[in-house]
Structures are given as structure tokens and as C-alpha cells.
Amino acid sequence: MAATLLDAVSAVLVLVLVALGLAVVFGMMRVINMAHGELVMSGAFTVVWLQGWHVPFWGCVIAAAVVVGFFGWMIEWVLVRHTRDRPLDTILATWGLSLVLKQAIVLLFGPGSHSVPLPLDAMVGLGALNYPAYRLVVMAIAAVVIAGTYLFLRCTNRGLATRAVMARPATAELLGFNTDRTYSATFAAGAALAGLAGALVAPLVSVDPQMGLGYLVPAFLAILVGGAGALGGVLAGGSAVGASTSLLGALWSPVTVQIVVFGLAVVVIRLRPQGLMRE
Amino acid sequence: MIARVPLAISLAVFVALAALPWLAGDYWTGQFTRSLLYGLLALSLALVWGRGGMLCLGQGMFFGTGGYVMALLTMGKLGPGLADAWLALIVAAASAAALAAIVGVFVFWGASISGPYFAIVTLAIAVVLEQSIRSNYGLGGDNGLVGVPPLPLGTSAFDATPPYLLVLVVVAAAYFTLDATLSRRIGLVLDALRVNPNRLAYLGYSLFAWRVATFAAGGALAGLAGALFVAVDGFASPTLIGFGLSAEALIWVALGGRTVLMAALLGALAVRHGEALLAAWLGDWWLLALGSVFVLVAVAAPAGLLAAPLLWLGARVRR
Numbered sequence: 378m379a380a381t382l383l384d385a386v387s388a389v390l391v392l393v394l395v396a397l398g399l400a401v402v403f404g405m406m407r408v409i410n411m412a413h414g415e416l417v418m419s420g421a422f423t424v425v426w427l428q429g430w431h432v433p434f435w436g437c438v439i440a441a442a443v444v445v446g447f448f449g450w451m452i453e454w455v456l457v458r459h460t461r462d463r464p465l466d467t468i469l470a471t472w473g474l475s476l477v478l479k480q481a482i483v484l485l486f487g488p489g490s491h492s493v494p495l496p497l498d499a500m501v502g503l504g505a506l507n508y509p510a511y512r513l514v515v516m517a518i519a520a521v522v523i524a525g526t527y528l529f530l531r532c533t534n535r536g537l538a539t540r541a542v543m544a545r546p547a548t549a550e551l552l553g554f555n556t557d558r559t560y561s562a563t564f565a566a567g568a569a570l571a572g573l574a575g576a577l578v579a580p581l582v583s584v585d586p587q588m589g590l591g592y593l594v595p596a597f598l599a600i601l602v603g604g605a606g607a608l609g610g611v612l613a614g615g616s617a618v619g620a621s622t623s624l625l626g627a628l629w630s631p632v633t634v635q636i637v638v639f640g641l642a643v644v645v646i647r648l649r650p651q652g653l654m655r656e
Numbered sequence: 657m658i659a660r661v662p663l664a665i666s667l668a669v670f671v672a673l674a675a676l677p678w679l680a681g682d683y684w685t686g687q688f689t690r691s692l693l694y695g696l697l698a699l700s701l702a703l704v705w706g707r708g709g710m711l712c713l714g715q716g717m718f719f720g721t722g723g724y725v726m727a728l729l730t731m732g733k734l735g736p737g738l739a740d741a742w743l744a745l746i747v748a749a750a751s752a753a754a755l756a757a758i759v760g761v762f763v764f765w766g767a768s769i770s771g772p773y774f775a776i777v778t779l780a781i782a783v784v785l786e787q788s789i790r791s792n793y794g795l796g797g798d799n800g801l802v803g804v805p806p807l808p809l810g811t812s813a814f815d816a817t818p819p820y821l822l823v824l825v826v827v828a829a830a831y832f833t834l835d836a837t838l839s840r841r842i843g844l845v846l847d848a849l850r851v852n853p854n855r856l857a858y859l860g861y862s863l864f865a866w867r868v869a870t871f872a873a874g875g876a877l878a879g880l881a882g883a884l885f886v887a888v889d890g891f892a893s894p895t896l897i898g899f900g901l902s903a904e905a906l907i908w909v910a911l912g913g914r915t916v917l918m919a920a921l922l923g924a925l926a927v928r929h930g931e932a933l934l935a936a937w938l939g940d941w942w943l944l945a946l947g948s949v950f951v952l953v954a955v956a957a958p959a960g961l962l963a964a965p966l967l968w969l970g971a972r973v974r975r
Contacts, residue, residue: 409772459955465711468775469910469954472713472903476947484940590899594783597776632791639784643777647762650769 420575449568604652714782720897752879786898913960
């Protein structure tokens with residue numbers, strides 16, 4: 378029972394971590410990044426690649442965030458900036474990009490799946506329960522990153538400036554804020570979060586070129602269920618989608634769970650298009 | 657109003673396609689039968705997305721639904737009395753249209769889900785449908801339904817020409833019907849639905865009814881294409897219903913030209929046969945190149961690559 382609950386918390390934190398980058402980009406820039414799943418995948422493959430060079434795992438994790446963040450900066454510069462007033466074309470462009478990234482990984486690493494060894498192979502005793510230490514570490518990092526993102530946007534001057542640019546771009550520009558730079562920094566940060574998430578989950582899952590879609594759809598549903606725009610919405614939506622997936626997984630087969638959870642999420646989005654957290 | 661490819665050009669395209677079996681041999685005839693049906697799927701997406709402005713990321717679900725209904729009926733799984741192929745074609749298209757209407761009512765009713773939300777929701781529904789089929793052993797699971805009987809054309813099953821001509825006639829009929837309908841007032845309403853829905857509602861049109869009807873019509877076309885595809889191919893697989901085919905259809909339509917029907921149709925043919933020709937030469941780089949071109953088109957040439965040449969040619973012919 379306690380293990381099931383802990384698994385659910387872990388699923389929620391990982392999903393929120395994956396969805397966080399997407400939520401920052403979608404909520405603040407109104408940009409739908411269909412390549413987000415492939416950015417997560419790129420983070421995981423950065424770890425696979427660097428481990429081939431015997432780089433220590435935690436070095437790989439940091440490198441993954443930096444590399445994928447740089448990807449994001451380039452993507453904003455080449456694609457997103459030019460389709461800002463055509464949101465549906467942004468969807469197409471980033472979707473095309475997801476195909477390109479997927480195929481690039483197939484060409485570089487082959488179509489098969491890779492595994493990353495657990496950096497911490499210990500179990501931690503929690504009362505009567507033994508739980509894998511690495512999962513606890515991932516949960517802690519995810520919680521810290523989520524809280525950090527929230528505090529950055531709410532409690533720092535730069536976070537305030539970012540929110541101002543997103544809410545009233547024209548006014549912010551008149552007041553002397555560089556909107557273009559804010560947009561590219563935001564997109565790069567969203568991508569870096571995806572890369573970080575991918576690197577952290579890499580030892581827990583099978584890393585293959587097709588893994589992106591499995592993250593994209595639940596992450597989007599979490600954002601839409603919670604309510605786009607507010608970071609609190611990501612937490613709520615991520616908890617709803619992640620926890621129900623994990624808890625129902627104890628009862629039913631993964632496929633049934635996915636069908637039920639996606640179906641429920643679609644119904645919630647339909648009944649509350651503004652999301653659970655919005656008035 | 658969107659410029660139309662003149663009748664002379666579309667007729668020329670279909671006449672050239674009709675000559676194909678006598679020029680290209682059985683192998684290519686069989687390949688073109690399939691790609692024409694993909695072209696019909698592209699037409700349905702051009703109607704729903706290009707003209708109606710509803711970016712459906714799961715158009716494959718209607719193609720797949722048509723295919724599975726066709727397979728179930730003609731294989732006699734729902735009773736031997738219902739195994740008539742022609743009846744099955746109609747039922748398959750109607751089922752896909754019904755699914756589209758249900759999804760449409762669900763999505764567009766009341767405070768309509770639109771734009772990006774609509775795209776994500778259709779993607780999620782397609783993923784759910786693909787998963788359900790893959791895990792349903794009554795429908796063959798991952799393997800799909802094998803052994804769908806070919807269309808009863810009274811000819812040898814190894815002769816690729818009769819099914820090709822039948823498919824060509826169906827696609828041509830669908831194309832000319834759509835083209836004629838969209839060049840009338842209905843086309844104007846759809847353009848308004850895409851460009852300025854608020855003003856259309858202000859003029860007294862029901863956005864809900866028009867969206868659902870357009871979506872259902874697109875579903876019917878895609879379902880018909882899927883049903884014929886399954887009969888030609890001999891089996892229905894879960895890949896027909898989900899994410900992969902939906903994404904491909906989007907690429908054909910975007911590369912060809914989303915608002916011009918003929919451009920979308922030719923986009924499907926060009927990409928499918930470009931793949932067959934170039935994949936041998938480019939290998940795995942083909943998908944990378946296709947994805948890159950798709951990205952470039954989405955960013956720099958949202959009207960597509962074939963629309964402008966077709967319309968330019970059309971203007972020359974008309975003069």
C-alpha cells in the first residue's frame with residue numbers, strides 16, 4: 378500500500394517535471410511545442426551518448442539540460458519566432474521537428490532501445506518498506522526544480538519581467554524590456570527542463586527513438602486538465618493524470634489504464650476547457 | 657474566396673492517371689491504387705483542415721474505422737448475411753462519418769474546443785483508439801485482421817487494373833463533387849468558418865452545425881478511403897487508425913497545399929512515390945529530409961508547394 382502511494386507520488390513528480398517545460402512554453406508563450414517529447418528523448422540520449430565516454434551520471438544530467446536547452450534556443454530562433462502569429466503553423470513546424478529529431482536519433486544511435494545503468498543501486502528502508510534510492514532522488518530533484526521554477530517566476534525581478542512580457546508584450550517592450558530575448562530565454566528554459574527530465578528518467582525506462590510520444594500526450598493532457606497559463610494548473614493536472622495512471626495501474630493492464638485516463642482527461646478538458654484551476 | 661484549379665487541369669490529371677495501367681505495369685498500378693486512396697484521405701483532411709480550419713491531428717482514426725468496419729463485414733464476422741462488399745463500403749463510410757459526428761458533437765458543443773486544444777484532443781482520441789484496437793484480440797490485436805476478401809469485380813485477383821480503375825473512379829467522383837460543392841456558397845461559408853468564425857455566427861450561421869457537418873463529411877471520405885484500402889491490401893492493421901498515418905496525411909496535405917484540393921491530392925501521390933523512388937537512394941535519410949522540408953514549408957510556405965504552380969497553370973489555361 379505504502380509502495381503504491383510512493384509510486385503514485387513518483388509518477389506525479391516525473392510527469393509534472395516533464396510537463397513543466399511544456400507548460401512554461403505553452404502557458405507563457407501560447408506556443409504548442411509538439412517536439413517536447415523528442416526534447417525529453419534527446420535528454421535521455423545525451424546521457425546514453427556521454428555514458429559511452431564514461432562521463433559520470435550527474436555530469437551527464439547537467440550536460441543534457443544544457444545541450445537540450447541550447448537546442449531549444451535554436452528552435453525558437455529558427456522556427457517558433459517566425460510563426461508566432463500563426464499558432465497552427467507552429468504546431469506543424471514543431472511536429473515536423475519531432476520527426477526530424479526522431480530520425481536523426483535513429484541515424485545516430487540506431488532504431489533499437491538502450492538502457493542506462495542505475496547510478497544508485499541501493500534500496501532505502503522507510504519503516505517497513507524498502508524503496509529504490511534512485512527513485513527517491515529523482516522525486517527530490519523534481520520537487521526542487523518545480524518549486525524553483527515557481528519561485529523564480531513569482532519572487533524574482535527577472536521572473537516578474539518575464540511574466541510582464543508574456544502578459545502584455547507591447548507594454549513591456551515600451552517599458553524597455555527586450556521581448557525577443559525573453560521569448561528565446563523562455564523557450565530555451567522549457568527545453569532545458571525537458572532535457573533534464575529525459576536525463577533523470579533515462580535509468581528508469583528503456584531509451585528508444587520512439588519514446589517521445591509517450592511523454593508528449595500525457596504531459597499535454599495534464600496541462601489542459603489543470604489549466605494552461607498557471608503553473609499551479611500543471612501541478613493539479615499532473616497530479617490528476619499521473620496519480621490516476623499510477624494508482625489504476627495497480628488494478629488494470631497498462632493499456633486499459635491509458636485508455637481510461639486519456640478518455641477521462643479528454644472529458645474533463647471538454648467540460649472545463651479553462652482547466653480545473655481556473656475560475 | 658480561394659482560387660480554384662480549373663476543370664481542364666483536374667480532368668487532365670485524372671485522364672493521365674487513367675492511362676497508367678497501360679504504361680506502368682502491374683506493380684506500379686498496385687502502388688498507385690494505394691496512394692490514390694491515401695490521396696482521398698488527404699482530400700478529407702484538406703476539407704476539414706484546409707478549408708474548415710479544424711486542424712485534426714487524428715484524421716487516420718476515420719480511415720482506420722472505415723477499414724476495420726469493412727474488414728469485419730466482408731470477412732463475415734458480423735454475420736454472413738452482411739458480407740456484401742458494396743453494402744460494406746457504404747456501412748464503413750457511414751460508420752466513420754458517425755464517429756466523426758460523435759467526436760464533433762462532443763468537441764464543438766457549447767463552449768467549443770477550438771484551435772490548438774482541438775488539435776491535442778483529436779491526437780489524444782486517435783492514440784486511445786489505436787491502443788484499444790491493439791489490445792482487442794477480437795480485432796486481431798497488433799496483427800490486425802488478415803484475409804480481407806478483395807473487391808468482387810469478377811476478374812482475377814492478380815490483375816491490378818480493375819481495382820485501380822474502380823478506385824480512380826471513386827477518387828475522381830469524390831474530387832469533382834467536393835470541388836463543385838466548395839465552389840458554391842458552401843465553400844464561402846467554410847472559408848468564413850476558418851477565417852472569421854465570430855462574424856459568421858453574427859450573420860446567423862450555426863458554427864456548431866457547420867463544424868460538425870464538415871467534420872462528418874471529412875470522416876465519411878476518410879472512412880471510404882480506408883474501407884477500399886483494406887479491400888485492396890487484404891488486411892486491416894492498427895497502424896491505419898493511429899498516430900503514424902495521421903501524421904503522414906498531415907505532411908501530404910501541408911506539402912501539397914492545404915486549401916487547394918488538387919494540391920493536397922497530388923501532395924499525397926508525390927510524397928508516397930517520392931518515398932518509393934528516393935528511399936532506395938537516400939535510405940534512412942529520406943525521413944530526415946521529408947521532415948525538414950515539412951518544417952520549412954510550415955514556417956516559410958504555409959500555402960504548400962504545389963498550390964501556387966497549379967493555380968498559376970490554371971490562370972494560364974483560363975486565358
